[in-house]
Amino acid sequence: MKKLITSLLLFCGLQAAAQGRADSLQQARAFARWLDLDYTDAEADSLLDNLAAYRRTYAGLHQAAPPNHQPYPFAFQPGPFGTIIPTAQKKIDWALPDTYLPANRAELAFYSIPQLASLLKNKRISSEELTKFFIGRLKKWGDTLESVVTLTEELALREAKQADAEIRAGKWRGPLHGIPYGLKDLFAVKGYKTTWGSTPYKDQVIDQDSYVYLRLKEAGAVHCAKLTLGALAYDNKWFGGATKNPWNLAQGSSGSSAGSAASVVAGLLPFTIGTETLGSIVSPSARCGATGLRPTFGTVSRSGGMVLCWSLDKIGPICRSAEDDAIVYYYIKGTDGRDPGAVDHAFNWEPKGDVKKLRVAYAENYFRRLRPDAPEWKVLDVYRSIGVEPVPVTFPDSGLYRFDMVGLVLAAESAAAFDELTRSNRDDLIERQDKGFWPNIWRAARYIPAVEYINANRWRYELSQTVQRFMKDWDVVITPSFAGRQLSITNLTGNPALCMPIAFSKEGQPQSITLLGNLYDEARILQAAKAYQEKTGIHRQHPARFRQ
DSSP: OHHHHHHHHHHTTSSTTTSOHHHHHHHHHHHHHHTTOOOOHHHHHHHHHHHHHHHHHHHHHTTSOOOTTSOOSOOOOOSOTTOOOOOOOOOOOOOOOOOOOOSSGGGGGGOOHHHHHHHHHTTSSOHHHHHHHHHHHHHHHHHHHTOEEEEOHHHHHHHHHHHHHHHHTTOOOOTTTTOEEEEETTBOOTTSBOOTTSGGGTTOBOSSOOHHHHHHHHTTOEEEEEEOOSTTSSSSEETTEEOEETTEEEEEOOSSSHHHHHHHHTTSOSEEEEEESSSTTHHHHHHHTOEEEEOOTTSBOOTTBOOSOTTTOEEEEEESSHHHHHHHHHHHOBOOSOOTTOOOOOOOOOTTOOGGGSOEEEEHHHHTTSOTTOHHHHHHHHHHHTTOOOEEEOOSOTTTOOSOHHHHHHHHHHHHHTHHHHHTTGGGGSSOOSTTSHHHHHHHHTTSOHHHHHHHHHHHHHHHHHHHHHHTTOSEEEEOTTOTTHHHHHHHHTOOEEEEEEEEOTTSOEEEEEEEOOTTOHHHHHHHHHHHHHHHOGGGOOOGGGOO
16 A cells, blocks of 8 residues: 555655656556556657656646536536536416425425415415524424524514515515525625534635525515535535434434424424435435425526535525425526536426326336335325336346446545645544544545546447436336435436435335326426325325424
8 A cells, every 4th residue: 555655655656756757657656556547668768758747737726626606617518418508497386285384384385386375475474473483493493403593583583574565565576485495505795604504614605696596586585594414425424413303302404404304304494495416306305205396407506605626516496395395496597608618498387287297106126125015106006096107127237337436526626625625634623533534535535536537428428328218218207315326326327316205104104106207397297296195195295293
């Protein structure tokens, strides 16, 4: 290992001038063998001067580390060449139920977005009243769950009063008008800290409003809180503690959209916004029993948000139902031109669409690994009971994912995004310092050659081609949430996914399923999920402790 490290240092040009040429030749050849290459002495000798030149280039590059928000001017496009992005947006009929205030006001905590929208539009409650109700819940339960970083109470009340004035004047903006919500605390909101969940940034204030905040402000939604995330978007441990699962306070909520999932399931907010790079919407939604939508890569601009991985980061809603997800997603999708990977696309959600017209399959190669009484099998029975016959298919996994493609891409890009943190040694302040956490991942990522990173992405293109050929025959593919390498593969290919609760274990823990969709076709997986939820009502079960 010592010889390997010495060889790596030489590769970076750090010792080339200090050692004899013969030693340098041997070290260059040794590092080449580490990359499965075999250089002759003559070939190694010919590259030493180039290494020295690279070292001088690196020295210039390192004079100032780029900040996290500095753009990466290359954009990952999830669709293979020729993919057509749908842009013809149809008008959506946001039909609202005729809703009245409950005798027990505590029940408002678990009302759906359409129910709350009906109350607000018909002036049966004001946005200010509703906002104060949810801020009260955030104050009461936020510490219990360790899910709130910052209450934005002053901003929320200002936005709520504006919503009330507009609604009274007959200027209803749509179903989010006057509805309280929370943002994962990696999105900037002017005047408030944006901590990214980690000690090095816990006092950071970014003088920018993130795109997703501005979109929700335009829709009339009321921002009440910045919610916890695992440090720098990993798991559920942050500088203030570890976010809890509302169903079991002895257990973490998973992450990294920890506070977003926990808060919505506990009824502290009607909806929240999360992000996913590799499971950060799906995992806390599964653990906490939320309904989380991970949209197609690039369908929501990430400007004003923390960068972890330019080609993997995605923004999506975390709610209690698929219908709520659909409403929120409609209002946040799109681009402001400040995110090279973001596009505008049509989201033609049909609230009353016929689910029997959907082409539905299930990943038999994953299902057959389940025990016979696993709750995932009952999901298929529910769909059969509503006239949908899921077809068994083999999800393209075996033989396709030949190496840890997502690990290499994520490590390389995130190490670049947090170059300044590593070089300043402030990475020592990050909450976890174990071998598998960011500081050590980023140190190791320094030894990923650019050639290997680029070629990994070329194989990623082949992976995407294969997955899109498979998906084109289906509108929805049902899969156990964490089966095989599905989560890694679909995050790499950018396909949308919806995770929803389907049962509870003997210990009272939520169990989940994931519905996969085609690129830019979130509407059909949401439609399939809505039909399942209307049939079962499982998503309407809430943790008893938080019903007060």
